[in-house]
Amino acid sequence: MTNVPAGGTDLLADALTLTAPGPVLLTGFDVVLVPQGHARTAVARLDALRPTAVGAVFTHEGHWGFLLPEESGDPAWPTPARYASAGTTLTMPPAPRPGAGAGWIRWGHGPIYTAPLLLHAVLADIASRHHPGDGPAVPPSAHVHLLEPPTMSSPKTAFFDLDATLTDQATSFRRWAEEFATRYGITPKEIHDAEVRSAGHRDRFFTELKAAHGIRSSLAALHAQYRQRTAELVPHRPQVCTAIRSLRDDGWRLGVITNGDPTTQRQKLRRARLDDLFESVVISGEYGIRKPDPDLFRIALDALGTGSGFMIGDDLDADISGGSRAGLCTVWVSGGRNLPSAAPIPDHTVRDAVDAVKLLREHPHA
Template identity: 45%
Template sequence: MGPPQARRCLLRLVLFDLDDTLVDLAGAFRRWAVEFAAAHGLPGGAVPWLVDAGRRGPKDRFFAAVGARFGLAAPGELWAAYRARMPELVVPRPGVVEGVAALRSAGWLVGVVTNGQVDNQVGKLRGTGLLDLLDGWCASGEAGVRKPDPSLFRLAARRCGWRGGVGWVVGDDPVLDVVGGRAAGLRTCWVGAGRPWPGGLAEPDRVVEDTHLAISGLLAEPV
């Protein structure tokens, strides 16, 4: 048996995606859209449009489109208000907080790798109680690269103190999480939520219905 530091470097690692994997972003976004439409007196049909448009691309582009469509000035200020509000609206997926704590107790290194601005993403982690359970995290807004770039996963792994051994990525996006995680040399678990795996992509190592089941599978891994 090697020295304690060497043993720690070979511990098992899991990197979780944040939005719609650890936390229910879709539900929070719908609640935000209802609030936003009411606060700005937007016309009927605005909420479905906001929810649909908000699924695609970076949020700076989304708020530029919102400003143009509804005649709202200062899209940068709208985006800043959104970043401040969303951490107050998100809730963790069922069993996630307890599951992450169980992984840590079982000797796993646990991290988060996420696209997004630091204030928004860290606010979600702090507000849901997840931040204090992590060994490390990495957000694209401060790293200068976005998933599926494998360098973002490697940076998150280093911040967790991992230097080798068994490593997993758990996420809900086939390209950002599975393709990116595999390119970084990690095993992959896709949270499919009943969706079919898209054609043309190499399949993940594991497919589960929800994040709680992904965590249960990791806890059942042999040491």
């Protein structure tokens, strides 16, 4: 590992000519493999090591692998990390295509960790020195070259929440409430107060209104009518459509990740005139899992064939916590709210979806 610069800011590789040597005996460094969904936890652990001791990070079969100094497994890496110490063998990952920069990351204000090419070069060098039966060892300088780091390619992938992020949920609810109040002789204030007390839980909301005003319709009927009518009353916001379209036209791959009933959520997209702007729409009701479960985000990532990107949403638990656990860069749509003290911390905060698009244009690297 003497050829690996401190901090991993330079790239060692001959990507065009190296071939995989197969299982390699580790010497001079250890490796820890971490599932992608736990990468943020792993980086926090790395921060406890000397910054110059971390050589690289590579991706392989759904895991992130870190080159570490020897005996860095004490204290033990937490499950589900898999730790391989010097003296054990590691199967060579396939070499990435030349120029690939997807493995390059900077986490916070720490060092830059390098791409899979670095591991490929280092292990090829080790293989040449640990297979004496293949002939004399080739000096590392003969096949490992010091290159300028490649320009980091932008993933240009973003996922948006639907309710209160892409759509104006407050206006839709207000329009429905006016109709409902007229039908049942309830004042808008009474509906507003019931909404505040129920904190958005529709079962409690309709149970209170039924009891207070003698409404004879069943809870199921009231809820079904509410879902259908609020979807129909979603307003078209031209500025949001223009912003999203500009991202798509600029080469961004866009998806929606939303909780809810599939029919209702797709109706909202149509009413907002957003349905033709997204390559993928993942709705919890179609999969039996809901945000913040990271598996729903992974379904969306798989739909676009990517492992990284942005998650933009208004819900700190469902969108920000869930997106972060899935390894996405998170953008909180605050609507002017202050971040609660105990809430998950987003990577970025904006006021609305239009401002989120401006942020993505200025900072396209997730």
